[in-house]
Amino acid sequence: MTVDDRYAELHAGFRWQVPAQFNIAEACCTRWARSQPDAIAIRWQHEDGATASHSYRALHEAADRLAAGLRRLGVARGDRVAIVMPQRFETAAAHMAVYRLGAVAMPLSMLFGPDALAYRLQHSEAKVALVDESGIESLLAARESCPTLQHVVAAGAAAGRGNIDWATLLAESGGAFDAVTTSADDPAVLIYTSGTTGPPKGALIPHRALIGNLSGFVCSHNWFPSVEPPASEAVFWSPADWAWTGGLMDALLPSLYFGRTIVAYQGRFLPDTAYALMARYHVTHTFLFPTALKAMMKAVPEPRAQYALSLQSIMSAGEAVGDAVFAYCRDQLGITVNEMFGQTEINYVVGNCGRSLDARGRPTAGWPARPGSMGRAYPGHRIAVLDDDGQECPRGTPGDVAVHRRDSHGDLDPVFFLGYWKNADATRAKFTGDPDNSWCRTGDTAIMDDGGYLWYQGRSDDIFKAAGYRIGPSEVENCLVKHPAVANAAVVPKPDAARGAVVKAYVVLAPGFSGDAALIDALQQHVKGRLAPYEYPKDIEFIEALPMTTTGKVQRRVLRLQEEQRARDAAQIPNPN
Known part of the structure; x- marks a missing residue:
């Protein structure tokens, strides 16, 4: 049986079991x-x-x-x-x-x-x-x-x-x-979105949403809570703040649901501290944001030479992981990182799984991660990429990732939020599709390939055109991070009278490097040699730290608005707001 056959069998055999009272x-x-x-x-x-x-x-x-x-x-x-x-x-x-x-x-x-x-x-x-x-x-x-x-x-x-x-x-x-x-439908949690694209909205989450998260949690951790020898028990840790979906619904609550131990660290995230914690408490499963993994990759290039680790799975989400981080986890930690995609309103819907169980309960291969891919739909979730009219895009065409209210069996998907608190208009705007608005748009742009894997392009409002070419910032950022001088990067459009916009990169330098004209040229050549000619950053600005949400996501919107204001100032045009 092929991997695709097992994946299809897993979906066909999966049914939601949501009790009326939960x-x-x-x-x-x-x-x-x-x-x-x-x-x-x-x-x-x-x-x-x-x-x-x-x-x-x-x-x-x-x-x-x-x-x-x-x-x-x-x-x-x-x-x-x-x-x-x-x-x-x-x-x-x-x-x-x-x-x-x-x-x-x-x-x-x-x-x-x-x-x-x-x-x-x-x-x-x-x-x-x-x-x-x-x-x-x-x-x-x-x-x-x-x-x-x-x-x-x-x-x-x-x-x-x-x-x-x-x-x-x-x-x-x-x-x-x-x-x-x-009841399973009663509200349990009110989490305000991080506000990367506007004022925060309060997403009202029901008790049943925890059940809706479980198939993704299990798969993204290679069939949690099972562990391989020599570890005798699953232990979870993540630096993700428990005030956010990533820390609450992707770490604390599912770990407790399975009756396992979770490590709580009250302090700042530091790469060496992260490794020391995982070694001390024999952590077997972890959730690490790409920003955390990038910092760990730069600060501790050979972690297994310094720490006795028990890691068996790493799940990552929030931004595209990129193949540089993917290779680091594979080569230096011996772990194939399982990228996951979701959001506060509908968490844990797409991702990867390195291992599952066959019909007899024996371990078998899941659907392996592909470097740079968000993964495939987890069991119980129906995913599509939609165009502006709410129609499914042809494979290979960018569109908005959307999740259907009902799974492939026609059962209601329990992962869905109840709506935005005191904002019925925003709730209605989240859904699309005839006849009953059953598709929930995520606001994230991706391409679905012929195998059903999704390839992240960025937030829908982060995608931009430069000289007529469509630019997805994550690909350029990932390329920049591969350079040893780059600790992190964010790519936004810089207004340009002739071309509409050019690619602008904000770069956080790794320790020991200085930003100068020679490094700018080196970084531009680095990108030119790996991506399309129109994707290299025409302008590079070195910055101490990128603007981030408290969930660890880069706020490209802040940088984009800064560029727009600079362009207005240069042209002496008043701010329309």
Whole structure:
């Protein structure tokens, strides 16, 4: 049987099983507290060296007391509870507590400033915020403009600075808590999109979406939670912030769903620290953004010579991985990185799988990753590339990646979000296709080849034309990163009177290199020798750091708008806005 035959068989045999009643906390915590109470749920490490381990029993008990305490504060079914904390035990307990209440968890990054917090707290009408020392200053600064925010529960070193302390709330909770019953369609999480293309929108995620993520999570980690010798158990770690889909739905919740251990690191991401963590805790599976992998590749070129690693799978998403990083993972880590594609609204829909199981439950090859490809549709998801009219594009033609509400069997796909919070127009605009608007557009441009593999071209609004040629920035960026002088790069159009636009590259230099005219010429020649002549950057600007979202995505929009403003300034044209 060929790989394509096995892939088709896997899809044909897969059926969604979504119970009418489903609760994330029951699936990720309560059942394990009953069946394996002493199993370790979370191993925590602070950047100052402090460590702790927490069992599933401890996680359940903390969530139980917190849920009772939040109910005493007036939190009811459907209320939004903000969680402004990093990777730590209390963050996981907070999520479990909110789900047990039937309320809606609203994770917010500790990196948000007062304005960003105020917008989300106001828009969501959050009733309570849970916060530690990492976000307390910004939260308190934002609170004055958030009339619906009734309580601030302060945890960790922020104790004493809110309405009530975490420890006090748990101590005075009044005992055991009877969890509410939720349907699979009930809202569980409100996550605001990173806003790379406009103001953030609140995507309302139901409990069932976790089930919709599982086929992709399992496949992208080569049939998680199975492990190869000598590792005896799966251990997961990712630097992805638990305030975002990548950290919450792609790391924390699925790891707990399978009753495994997840490592929580409370500190800054550094390449050497990442490798040290994976070695210390015998991490077998990880999710690393391409930006993290690029930094690790430049800082630690031969990791296995320095660290005893137990890695068996790497999943990556957020940007195109590129063949330079792909080759590094393969050659230096012995891992074929499984690229994945999804977004907050419909996560984990496309990717790769290095291994699956046959009809008898025996390991067999999955569908191997192809360098530079986003992969194929995961089981249970129906994917197409659509043109502007909502029609499927011929294979090999760029278009908008879209996901159908129903899978190939006609069953509803549970991965879909419920809609944008208080934004029905944006929700309607997300869907297209006759007769019932069943295709959900992602806003990402890709090409689907004859084998069903998708090849990322960029965000739909990141694609541009220069001298009449269509330019996908990710291909040029990947080529630049292959040069030893380049740590990271972003490509945008630079307005040009004669050609409409030319290719402009913003480059972050690797340590030990200096940006000068000679290096600019060397980088241009580097790209010219590998890509089409029209793709090389006519202009290169060296920059200390690229503008990034808190999810690790490059904000090309910021750079593009900067170029447009520079062009207006040079021509002395007023800003139309």
